[in-house]
Amino acid sequence: MAEDEASKQGMLDFDGAGEARPHVSLERAKLLAMQTARDNRADYGRGFAKVRMNFQAVEHDEGEDYFFVTLSFRPEGDFRGTPGQERFVIEKEGAIAGRQVLSLPSGGVKRRFLWRPLAIVAALVVLAAVGGAFAAGFFGEDVVGPVQEPVTGAPTASGKLTLFLVPSAGNPRSLSPSAAGLGKVSLANVPLVFRVPRSDYQDLREYLLTESSLIFSGSGFSGVWTDEKARLVMQLNGPLKNANYLRCVGLGINGEVETSSCGTSFTSYEFVTGGYKVVVELPAPPRLEKTDRLELSIVLATPLQQGEKAVPTLVYGGDIPLKTSFLEIGND
Numbered sequence: 001m002a003e004d005e006a007s008k009q010g011m012l013d014f015d016g017a018g019e020a021r022p023h024v025s026l027e028r029a030k031l032l033a034m035q036t037a038r039d040n041r042a043d044y045g046r047g048f049a050k051v052r053m054n055f056q057a058v059e060h061d062e063g064e065d066y067f068f069v070t071l072s073f074r075p076e077g078d079f080r081g082t083p084g085q086e087r088f089v090i091e092k093e094g095a096i097a098g099r100q101v102l103s104l105p106s107g108g109v110k111r112r113f114l115w116r117p118l119a120i121v122a123a124l125v126v127l128a129a130v131g132g133a134f135a136a137g138f139f140g141e142d143v144v145g146p147v148q149e150p151v152t153g154a155p156t157a158s159g160k161l162t163l164f165l166v167p168s169a170g171n172p173r174s175l176s177p178s179a180a181g182l183g184k185v186s187l188a189n190v191p192l193v194f195r196v197p198r199s200d201y202q203d204l205r206e207y208l209l210t211e212s213s214l215i216f217s218g219s220g221f222s223g224v225w226t227d228e229k230a231r232l233v234m235q236l237n238g239p240l241k242n243a244n245y246l247r248c249v250g251l252g253i254n255g256e257v258e259t260s261s262c263g264t265s266f267t268s269y270e271f272v273t274g275g276y277k278v279v280v281e282l283p284a285p286p287r288l289e290k291t292d293r294l295e296l297s298i299v300l301a302t303p304l305q306q307g308e309k310a311v312p313t314l315v316y317g318g319d320i321p322l323k324t325s326f327l328e329i330g331n332d
Contacts, residue, residue, distance in 0.1 A: 023092040029067035030057040032096065033088040037071055040202060042086060042101050043260045045283060052076045058085070065092055074105050081107030082227070089265070095199060098263035101283055106227040161223050161329040165216050165296075165316040175218035175296060175327065185324065187237065187313045190214050193301035194309070196246055201301070204248035204262050208297040209255065214314065216327075217295040223330060225284040230259070231328045232282075232296070235315040237275035245300045245312070249280045251329075252295035259283040275312070284329045296327055 024032070034055045041053075052075070059070035067090040074083040084105045089098040166174040173188070191212050196204065207213050232249055250260035261282035269278040288294060302309040316325040 024067075024090075024094040026060060026062060026067060028094070029088075029090045030060065030069050032090055032094060033057065033069040033071055036088065036096055036099070037073065037086060042099060042202075043205070043257070043283075044084070044101065044104060045259055045286065047286065048075070048104065056083075066090060066097060067092070070102070079105070081105055084227075089263075097198070098201070098265050100261055100263060100267065100281065102281075103227050103229075104283055159223070159330060160332050161221060163218065163221070163294075163296075163327045163329070165314075165325045165327070172215035172217040172295065175216045175221075175294060177221065185315060186317045187315060188214060190236070190298060190300050190312050190314050192245075192309065192311045193299065194304065194306045196301040197303055198246065198264050201246045201248070201262050201264050204246060204299050204301055205250070205257070205260055207299045208248060208250040208257050208260060209252050209295060213297040213299045215295055215297050217293055219293045220290050221288055221292075221294055222290045223288050225286060225330045228284040228330045229281050230284040230330075232280045232298075232326075233277065233328075234280075234298070234325045235272060235275060235277050236312040237315055245302060247280065247301070248299040249282055250297045251282065251285055252297060253285060253288065253292050255293075255295070257297070258285045275315070288329075 034057065037053075037055045044051075044053075053073045054076050055071045055073045057069055058072045059068075061068040067088075069088045069090060071086050071088070072083040073086060074081070082105065085102040087100050087102055088096060091097050161177070163175040163177055166176045191214060193204065193207060193212055209215065230251060244265070246262075246264055247266060248260060248262035250257045252258055259282050261280060266278040267281045269276045285294075298314075300312065314325060
C-alpha cells in the first residue's frame with residue numbers, strides 16, 4: 001500500500017540528512033500549474049484584467065529537477081480566437097519555481113458584439129441620407145454630403161523597436177532608439193529587495209515603478225504590437241552564483257504598469273567576463289503613442305538578509321550597446 005501511495009504522489013528522494021522528500025508526479029504538476037493560474041493570475045494586460053479565463057495543459061517536459069508545464073488560456077464563453085500560453089517551472093517537490101506569459105489571446109474576444117454598433121452606425125447613415133434627400137427636395141437646395149474617408153484598420157504590428165539603456169544621472173535613467181552618444185560603459189546598482197521568500201515572487205510587482213526599482217524611461221516611441229513579446233537583455237556584474245535572483249520586470253505607460261513578468265529565475269543567462277548576460281521576456285505593450293512615456297522598471301530580490309547576498313550592478317552604454325543592455329519590443 002505504501003508503494004501504491006508513493007506512485008500516486010510521485011517518487012521519493014532523500015536529502016543530506018537521509019530524510020525522505022516526496023516528488024510530485026507530472027499529473028500533479030499539471031494540476032498545480034492550473035490551480036496557480038486560476039488562484040494567482042499573472043498580468044495579462046489591461047485588456048484581460050477582469051476577464052475570467054479557462055486553462056488547459058497543452059505541453060509538458062521533465063528535467064532532472066523540474067517539470068515544465070505550458071498552459072493555454074482563453075476567455076470563458078464563445079471565444080473563437082487564438083488562446084494565449086503561459087509556462088510554469090515546477091520543482092519536483094511541488095513548489096512553483098517560476099512562470100512566464102508567452103503570449104496573450106488574440107482575436108475573437110469582441111467579434112460577437114461588433115454587429116450592434118455596426119448596425120446602429122449603418123442605420124444612422126441611412127437615416128441621414130434619407131433625411132438629407134428629403135430636405136433637399138423640400139427646400140429646393142443642394143445638400144453636399146460629408147467626404148468619405150477610407151477606413152483603414154490599425155496595423156497588427158509595427159516591427160521591432162530597439163531601445164538602448166542610456167547612461168544618465170538619477171532615477172529614472174533614459175531609453176533611446178539611437179546608439180549614438182551612449183558614451184563610455186557605465187554601471188548602475190540594481191536595488192535589491194531582501195528577505196522575499198521564493199514562493200512570493202509575484203509580490204515583487206508592487207515594487208515596480210517605485211524607488212525600489214531601477215527605472216529607464218523615454219518618449220517619442222510608437223507602435224502597435226498584437227500578441228508579441230518584449231525582450232530585455234542585461235549584463236549584470238558581480239559575484240553572481242548562477243544569477244540566482246528573484247526578478248520582476250515591467251513596462252509602464254504614463255505611470256501605470258502595462259505588462260510585467262516576475263519569476264524565480266531569468267528566461268536565460270550565460271556567463272560573460274565579470275558576470276552574466278541575462279534575458280527576461282514579457283508581453284509587449286499593445287499600443288504605444290509618441291506622446292506616451294514608456295517606463296522600464298527592473299526589480300531584483302533575494303530570500304537572504306542584507307549583507308548575505310551581493311548587490312549586482314547593471315552594465316550599460318558604451319560603444320557596443322547591443323552586447324551590454326537593451327530592450328526590444330516586437331519582432332522584425
